[in-house]
Structures are given as C-alpha cells and as structure tokens.
Amino acid sequence: MLAVNALNHFYGGSHTLWDVNLNVPPGSRMCLMGRNGMGKTTLLKCIMGLQPVRSGSITFQGSELAGSPAERRARLGIGYVPQGREIFPHLTVAENLRVGLGLRPGGPRKIPDRIFELFPMLARMLKRRGGDLSGGQQQQLAIGRALVLEPSLLILDEPTEGIQPNIVHEIGDVVLKLNQEERLTVLLVEQKLPFARRVASEFCILNKGRRVAAGPIGELSDEVVNAHLSV
Amino acid sequence: MFRPGRPLLLHDRAGTWFLAVLALVALVVPLLNQVLSASSPLHMSQYGVTLIGKYLCYGMLALAIDLIWGYCGILSLGHAAFFAIGGYAMGMYLMREIGPRGVYGNPVLPDFMVFLNWKSLPWFWYGFNHFLFAMAMVVAVPALLAWIFGWFAFRSRVTGVYFSIITQALTYALMLAFFRNNMGFGGNNGFTDFKDILGFDLHSDGTHVVLLVLTAIALAGSYLACLAIVESRAGRVIRAIRDAESRSRFLGYPVESFKLWLFVFSAVIAGIAGALYVPQIGIINPSEFAPINSIEAVIWVAVGGRGTLYGATAGAVLVNYGKTYLTGAFPEVWLYVLGALFVLVTLLLPRGIAGLIPARIKEAKRTAGGTPKMDRADIKAEAIGSNESPS
Amino acid sequence: MLRDKRLYLEDLTVSFDGSKALNGLTLYVEPGELLCVIGPNGAGKTTMMDVITGKTRPDYGTAWFGSDIDLLKLSEAEIVAAGIARKFQRPTVFEQLTVFENLEMASAGCRSFLKTLRARLTAAEKERIEEVLEIIGLSGHRWALGRVLAHGQKQWLEIGMLLMQNPELLLVDEPVAGMTPAEIERTAELLLSLEGEHSIVVVEHDMSFVRSIARRVVVLHEGRVIADGDMDKVQRDPRVIEVYLGV
Numbered sequence: 001m002l003a004v005n006a007l008n009h010f011y012g013g014s015h016t017l018w019d020v021n022l023n024v025p026p027g028s029r030m031c032l033m034g035r036n037g038m039g040k041t042t043l044l045k046c047i048m049g050l051q052p053v054r055s056g057s058i059t060f061q062g063s064e065l066a067g068s069p070a071e072r073r074a075r076l077g078i079g080y081v082p083q084g085r086e087i088f089p090h091l092t093v094a095e096n097l098r099v100g101l102g103l104r105p106g107g108p109r110k111i112p113d114r115i116f117e118l119f120p121m122l123a124r125m126l127k128r129r130g131g132d133l134s135g136g137q138q139q140q141l142a143i144g145r146a147l148v149l150e151p152s153l154l155i156l157d158e159p160t161e162g163i164q165p166n167i168v169h170e171i172g173d174v175v176l177k178l179n180q181e182e183r184l185t186v187l188l189v190e191q192k193l194p195f196a197r198r199v200a201s202e203f204c205i206l207n208k209g210r211r212v213a214a215g216p217i218g219e220l221s222d223e224v225v226n227a228h229l230s231v
Numbered sequence: 232m233f234r235p236g237r238p239l240l241l242h243d244r245a246g247t248w249f250l251a252v253l254a255l256v257a258l259v260v261p262l263l264n265q266v267l268s269a270s271s272p273l274h275m276s277q278y279g280v281t282l283i284g285k286y287l288c289y290g291m292l293a294l295a296i297d298l299i300w301g302y303c304g305i306l307s308l309g310h311a312a313f314f315a316i317g318g319y320a321m322g323m324y325l326m327r328e329i330g331p332r333g334v335y336g337n338p339v340l341p342d343f344m345v346f347l348n349w350k351s352l353p354w355f356w357y358g359f360n361h362f363l364f365a366m367a368m369v370v371a372v373p374a375l376l377a378w379i380f381g382w383f384a385f386r387s388r389v390t391g392v393y394f395s396i397i398t399q400a401l402t403y404a405l406m407l408a409f410f411r412n413n414m415g416f417g418g419n420n421g422f423t424d425f426k427d428i429l430g431f432d433l434h435s436d437g438t439h440v441v442l443l444v445l446t447a448i449a450l451a452g453s454y455l456a457c458l459a460i461v462e463s464r465a466g467r468v469i470r471a472i473r474d475a476e477s478r479s480r481f482l483g484y485p486v487e488s489f490k491l492w493l494f495v496f497s498a499v500i501a502g503i504a505g506a507l508y509v510p511q512i513g514i515i516n517p518s519e520f521a522p523i524n525s526i527e528a529v530i531w532v533a534v535g536g537r538g539t540l541y542g543a544t545a546g547a548v549l550v551n552y553g554k555t556y557l558t559g560a561f562p563e564v565w566l567y568v569l570g571a572l573f574v575l576v577t578l579l580l581p582r583g584i585a586g587l588i589p590a591r592i593k594e595a596k597r598t599a600g601g602t603p604k605m606d607r608a609d610i611k612a613e614a615i616g617s618n619e620s621p622s
Numbered sequence: 623m624l625r626d627k628r629l630y631l632e633d634l635t636v637s638f639d640g641s642k643a644l645n646g647l648t649l650y651v652e653p654g655e656l657l658c659v660i661g662p663n664g665a666g667k668t669t670m671m672d673v674i675t676g677k678t679r680p681d682y683g684t685a686w687f688g689s690d691i692d693l694l695k696l697s698e699a700e701i702v703a704a705g706i707a708r709k710f711q712r713p714t715v716f717e718q719l720t721v722f723e724n725l726e727m728a729s730a731g732c733r734s735f736l737k738t739l740r741a742r743l744t745a746a747e748k749e750r751i752e753e754v755l756e757i758i759g760l761s762g763h764r765w766a767l768g769r770v771l772a773h774g775q776k777q778w779l780e781i782g783m784l785l786m787q788n789p790e791l792l793l794v795d796e797p798v799a800g801m802t803p804a805e806i807e808r809t810a811e812l813l814l815s816l817e818g819e820h821s822i823v824v825v826e827h828d829m830s831f832v833r834s835i836a837r838r839v840v841v842l843h844e845g846r847v848i849a850d851g852d853m854d855k856v857q858r859d860p861r862v863i864e865v866y867l868g869v
Binding site: 412457460463464467468470471472473477478479481482483484485489492 | 633699702705714717718719723726727728733734735738739740741781855
C-alpha cells in the first residue's frame, strides 16, 4: 500500500532521515516507533508532503508521492491525523467534519453516519466550537475529520499523547475496528508500548533517523525495546 | 576578504581599477575641454563635462545606498531626499550669491520671494550668504533628518519592507512640502538662474571643469571612507547584522546604534553629492524629491552590484548613460527599459554586473550553495584529526 | 557538607495557558560538572533553560547562579554578561563571515560603533581566538566562510563562539541532532574537554551520545525531576521506564 525507499531528509545541514525504508502492506496496522527527535514525525511529514525530501521515493498504491504537492495525498485517499490534533479551533465540530467533504470520491456530500457510530460523542456536539473541546474529544474529532475522506490509509501521529486513559482505550478500539471491519490500512506513530502492542500488527523502529528494527509486533521483544526505545 | 595586516587598497583589484579610472577621468576630461580647441573632434563641450559631473554625483548617491543596503541590508527607498536636501542647501547659497543681479534687482531677497511679495528674508535663510555656513548645512541637515528618522525607525525595530515603505513616505512628504509656494524654497520652480559660486562664473568652462574634478575627489574620498568602514571590525558587525540581526543582538551588539551611525553617514554622503550636483546642473526643484528618483537610484545599485561599492557607482554611471542616450534617441522607450532592467537584474543577475567579474565568479562558486561541499568521507577524515586548509 | 554550587534551581513552577510547563523543579549543578538532561516531549527541558537565561520568568521558585547572583532579577543580557551561555539546536553562525571573523565577533570586548571602527586585533584577542580554534578543531578552517562549513562544524563553531565569552555555565540544546556518527564522536570529545573548566548542561535525545559523555543524567517529566544519577541507575529506574515506554 505504502512503500518508502531510501528516503533522505535534511533540515538545512542537519541530516535527519538516513536512507529510510518502510513498507506498509495493505490491511496492516504499522506502528512507527522511536524516541523523541529520532525522525518519526519528520518521516510522516515527508510522506504527507509537508517536508521536502532530498532523495528517495514514496509510493502509494503505485503512484509516486515524493515531489508532488501535499494536497494530492487527500485525493489519493490518505487520511492524516497530525500530532497535537490540529483541528480548526474556530470552526464547529460539524464544520470541521465537513471540510473534507469536497474530496470524497464521487460520494454524497454528507457526513457519513459511520463516523457518528464510531464516535457518538461527536453527534452530541455538532454545534460546539472545536477549540472548546477537551483533548480527548479533539482527538476523536481529528480522526473523524480524516475518516470523512473515506481513506484507504489512515496515518496517526501520536494519537494518545496527552489524552486521558479511557479515551486512549476507545481510540485503540476504533483503530482495530476500522482495520478489521473495513480493511483500513493504518500507519501510526506511538511511543507507549502497551498501546502499540495491543493495536499494531507490525512495528518499525527509527533511531537517529535510521531504521534499526522492524517486523511483526510479536517480535517486539524486551531486548529490542531496551536496545532502541528505553533510555 | 579580511586578512589581518593586508593593506586596505589591495583587498580588491576591481576597487583599485575603479579608483584608477576615476583618476583618469578627472585628468583627461578637463584636458579635453580646456586644452583642445572647440573645433577638435575630441573636444569635450561644457555639456559633456557637466554630464560626466552629473554621473559622478549619482555615483556618490549610489555609493551611499550601497553602504547601507549592500552591507547592512537597510533598503532606503527615499535616499534621493538627502541628495535633494544637500542640493537645496547649496542652492540657497547660490541664490543669495545672485544678490542684486536678479530680475527684480533686490540685493537680499531672491526673485521668487519678491514675486510672492515677501518683505524680508525668512529666518532659515540667514547665514546662507556665507559659503562655509552653507556647506555646514549641506552636511548637518541631511544628518539631522537621518538621525531623527532613523532613531524612531530603528528603535521601533522597523525593518525590511516596512522600513522601505516609510522612506518612500518621507521623500514623498518632503516633495509635497517643497512644492508649496509659501514654504520659502521657491515652490514648484525651485532655484535657478545661478550666477556664480565663490565668485567663479557658473557659465564658464573652467568652473565646470573644477567642479568635475572636485566631484571626482569627493567620490574617491567617499569610496575610501566607505571602504574603511566596511573593512573594519565595525563593518563585519554590520554584515553580521545584515545576515542575522537577532544573533548579533544576542552577542551584545547595540544593533540600533550601528544602523543609526551608518544611516546618518550615508545621508551625509548623499547630501554632499546633491550639493555638488546643483552648481553643475544649474537648477534644483522639488521633483528631485520625487519617489521615483530614489527608486531609480536603487536600480542603479542593483544593476551595478550591491555590496561592492564600486559596482554601485559603475551601475549609476552605466544606467544614467543609457538613460541619457535613450531619452534622446527613443524617449518613450526609457521607462520600459528601466522596468525591464530591474526585472532582469533581479531574476538573472542578483549580484549585478559586478558579479560578472572573474574574481567574483570564482568567489561565488567557492562559497555557493546550501549543501556543504564535503561528503561523508571528508567529514570522517576531519573527525580523525587531519587539519587541512581549504583550497 | 555545604559546597558552593554553580547553579541552584529550587521549586521552579511555570504555567502556560493553564498547564504547568515546570512543576516544582529542583536541580543543582556543581562547578565544572557535565550533566545531561533527558525527558520526553513536554517534560520542561526547554522551559527550564528559558528560566535560567531569563527568557521566561517562573511563577514560583528561585534560581541562583553561584551563591550571590539572583537570576530572576536580571535581564537576558545581564545573565549573559554574568557568565551563562546558551547554544540553541539549530546552528546560527554568521554565514557570510569566516570562521575567524565569527569568533572575533563573539570575543569579549567593546561593542560600540566608534570603538569597533578603530579596533585592531590585539595580540591577546588573536591568541584567544587561536586557542578556541584549537579546542573546537577548526584551526585549519579559519578562513572558510560560515556557509561552507558542514553541519557539525557549524555546531562546533557556535560552541566556540560561546567559549569566547568565557562562560562559567554552558547550556547546550540537542547538539548532535542530524550529525554523522563521526561528528557525534567529535562533539562528545569536545564537550568532555570542556568539563572541569566550565559547567555544562546538555539536553539530548540520543542515548548513546548521552552515555558517552555524562557521568550524571537527570530525567525530567511533566516539569519536575524524576530521576538523577549515572546512566545505569537512570536506565533501570522504573519511573523512567514508565515515562518513556508507558509500561
């Protein structure tokens, strides 16, 4: 579904991603892991076209993404939930959800009911301003907003950061449901082990901008964890 | 390039050539005018002498702009205002020198004041019958204006585009003020019909030749003064301010003070240039304050190459030569040419014509690009401890 | 046993928009010590540095430099003059000046326009610049323009510029981000060579780098110190493991 090959990225002179490879098979739930500053968010931004790549390729269902404008991702069916949610604070919940409606591939211009089935809370808050929601509610709104596009790949950057535990659990449930029932491929960045182990089917660890370990989630042993993720 | 201990003038071969050419002009042109007879094909008429004198004055203005723009990143789109103020100060002296030889024959009041029925000389004209006083004003008034304007602008941390816009506003406001007939500066007619300067007839070839030589000396002197500034430690600080202002501030440098000093010095050079311009041209009026003049001056610097000093001067001479030719041969075309020149220079020649000099091409190649030239192997060798100087 | 410490941070609390960036942070730094501060995103590392340098004022708590300088009463410029130098993550050397000129810019000494106009490089200044060039390993590159330096070299130059002010305390923010392995090694050597003469606080995420330079590691989480000791001790601390891994 998504294949990243030999990707190199620089912030000015600082070499942040070194020949990174990542393969997200269709229907999988890939978890990108690694400590802070190791390149996870940068990699996602490169995939989403928010950061220019120096060299390497990013292919999504056969189309080359590197070098194309960021807007293309939404049209191709990639939904993105950025770190920190970034919902539109001055728009209502309903307006936030409606933002992506114009891009739905030929479908009706109506917010899919599915989103309210997954997040019933949102239905109750349609007229509430995005900025007035709690962190957990904003996270649900951000995911809902991405789902409006009916994407085939959903990318989530640290969806549980700063969220209360019960909503973390709900988010995990939603991700699993979408993947199992609708075959939605998921790429998420996550640092918390329990969530990763529960939700992901594969893992890939970045350390200092390089890929250092990868495999099915079952292989995420304590040894690997100690080597690359803990202090 | 800074190396401690190297003599100032040898820094830049192009700069030395510039001074040599200037000296040549100052020697040859007077000869062509004074020594050769009028019938000789190489004879330089008074018109020609005046034209070259005018170019050199513009060259000084360009120098003043390059000092603050090329080296400190301060883009003043109103610098012709200081040029004009210097010109007006000189003009006031020349008007008073006319004395009773004016149309109305009033020994004290210039013609335009008599025409307006003024009974006495306004207070700000006092003293302008003394040459030294007038020259002091040529320096002091632009300096004062620059100081006040700069103090407010720099202290408020107005920079970049916003600063440029308010300099345009400054020159425009001055133009409107000087156009007013009751301001006491001759209104829309300005000052003209000058008779002599320090007793020398302003219509004689000899006077024009001397003025030309004086202008050349002033230009050379300004160039050397600017060079001394930019090659000093203060000059390096100024360049640092241009490139990374907050970093300079963070290092403890009083950024506003540096900018202010530079801005005032630049205004003084422009003022002196204006003062030398007026006796040669024979007229000064408020259109010298027109915003377009300042913009043209900036184009001269851009075409010539900013950040080189001599490039700016060369640009001024070249563009004005082109203007003289085109407004004579194809007058409608000039404005298009000016605009096209600006666009072309911005797109294709960011370093101006001076950037085409071989030494500078070499320097640009050596320092170009955002990606470091060294590859990983070099860096590894570096880290292990080999200390080789770059080529 | 009372000893004069270089830095005393006690009970620092800073709130931004309702959330606490620092929540009762207490930390002491010894003279000549090199310590590393680590912690997840939002732990308060940058805010702590901001308080030390005077960029942010805490709502509560004290910050003393040595036993007699109250940092909370000084302006940012005064704190720099008092001997605290900070290096930010992205190198900000002067690209159009040479390495030598960059160091000259940073040298202690007069800053007025008129004085710098007439300034000549004194023998003492030249010596100091040579000294620093040697420490940062750029002696062979003194005439290279800032912009042609490799990323690592720019970082070292910037450290060099800080050293020109003879600071007693160096605050260094993520110095090795984006560096090649060789550069990282060289940076570790550089920082270790400064230990003893200067107190150094390094914020980093690269754990192998941290291990190579720090005898003492301090872990911040949610605005306070949760662990403080050598690398092995901190690695095994269950609170640290929970904070980094969620287990």
